[in-house]
Amino acid sequence: MGKGHGTDMKLSLKSPLDMHVHLRQDDMLRHVAPFTSAQFAGAVCMPNTLPPVDNMERFHEYVRQVKAAAAPHAFEPYVPLFFRDDFSREMLTEARDDLFALKLYPAGVTTNSEGGVAELTKIEPVLDIMQDLDLPLLVHGETNGYSPDREREFVAVYEHIATTFPKLRLIMEHITTKDSVAFLDKHENVFCTVTLHHLLYTLDDMLGGLFNPFLFCKPILKSAEDRDVIQALVLSGNKKVMFGSDSAPHTEVLKRTEGMAGCFTAPVLLPMLAQFFEDHEALELLQAFVSDNARRIYRLSPPERTVVLEREAWTVPPRYGSIVPVNAGETLRWKLA
Numbered sequence: 001m002g003k004g005h006g007t008d009m010k011l012s013l014k015s016p017l018d019m020h021v022h023l024r025q026d027d028m029l030r031h032v033a034p035f036t037s038a039q040f041a042g043a044v045c046m047p048n049t050l051p052p053v054d055n056m057e058r059f060h061e062y063v064r065q066v067k068a069a070a071a072p073h074a075f076e077p078y079v080p081l082f083f084r085d086d087f088s089r090e091m092l093t094e095a096r097d098d099l100f101a102l103k104l105y106p107a108g109v110t111t112n113s114e115g116g117v118a119e120l121t122k123i124e125p126v127l128d129i130m131q132d133l134d135l136p137l138l139v140h141g142e143t144n145g146y147s148p149d150r151e152r153e154f155v156a157v158y159e160h161i162a163t164t165f166p167k168l169r170l171i172m173e174h175i176t177t178k179d180s181v182a183f184l185d186k187h188e189n190v191f192c193t194v195t196l197h198h199l200l201y202t203l204d205d206m207l208g209g210l211f212n213p214f215l216f217c218k219p220i221l222k223s224a225e226d227r228d229v230i231q232a233l234v235l236s237g238n239k240k241v242m243f244g245s246d247s248a249p250h251t252e253v254l255k256r257t258e259g260m261a262g263c264f265t266a267p268v269l270l271p272m273l274a275q276f277f278e279d280h281e282a283l284e285l286l287q288a289f290v291s292d293n294a295r296r297i298y299r300l301s302p303p304e305r306t307v308v309l310e311r312e313a314w315t316v317p318p319r320y321g322s323i324v325p326v327n328a329g330e331t332l333r334w335k336l337a
């Protein structure tokens with residue numbers, strides 16, 4: 001919490017967690033992981049690598065690579081296994097103690113999700129096993145419909161899963177709309193993550209003036225009305241809501257030439273969150289949003305770390321190597337100590 005006054009002010013957070021991040025592989029992993037491990041004691045590291053982390057051999061190997069890239073910080077990678085509808089009860093039971101969760105991507109809805117689930121009607125046998133094993137399900141909840149409507153159209157799928165499997169912990173990843181917010185409290189077993197960019201920005205920030213490809217992500221940014229409902233949810237202190245940045249780096253060249261979806265927010269996350277909560281006179285809610293809620297929902301024991309921010313202005317660089325971050329060139333009020 002805040003200590004001191006004016007420029008001496010410090011903010012200490014206990015074991016912050018980023019419950020949704022893309023750390024990639026190889027050189028990119030080694031380049032981006034330190035931004036996350038410097039600020040967070042642990043993170044949910046998404047399995048949409050090439051090839052995806054969809055078996056236990058790749059799982060152990062990816063955990064090892066992430067830990068190596070995150071050093072020297074004490075940092076726990078929570079890697080959800082990429083959901084396959086042919087996972088067997090035997091395999092999942094044997095892997096249960098190593099596993100954190102499964103991540104479901106409907107086929108083709110986002111980066112490296114081509115191998116995702118093509119037919120949602122086929123997922124139920126695996127959901128049944130997950131419910132029995134108390135293994136949480138994380139979902140990229142978008143249909144293949146008209147892009148602004150994809151998340152709203154998916155709420156019916158969430159409803160079906162939540163009612164058919166009432167004991168399965170279901171996490172709606174990166175929610176962006178008032179419909180998802182309205183759905184959240186309808187079922188005890190439903191939780192969500194919220195990103196920094198969907199908390200702060202609208203579609204107009206991306207394309208209302210000149211097109212800003214660095215704010216292009218899936219799900220796409222929404223209306224001011226939706227954004228305001230997301231803000232109100234986070235500022236309500238709802239205990240089912242967790243921070244998950246969805247920081248998703250792509251090189252500047254690929255963003256500009258291939259139109260890759262994903263916002264690289266990792267370097268600015270805690271400073272920007274502190275700024276947002278401070279602007280809303282709600283700094284006391286930040287700890288629960290960036291750690292306590294996730295610890296409770298997932299029953300996690302991340303490394304005990306105190307991460308300190310100080311109230312000192314700094315300017316976000318135009319790029320980190322080949323990657324352009326969100327807020328490039330902007331001056332932020334809070335800095336990692």
Ligand code: NCD
Pocket residue numbers: 022048110111112140216217218219246248249261262263
């Ligand atoms: C993510 C990525 O690039 O891996 N992209 C994105 O726009 N958020 C995938 C995802 O989480 O949808």
Ligand code: ZN
Pocket residue numbers: 020021022046246248
């Ligand atoms: Zn993501």
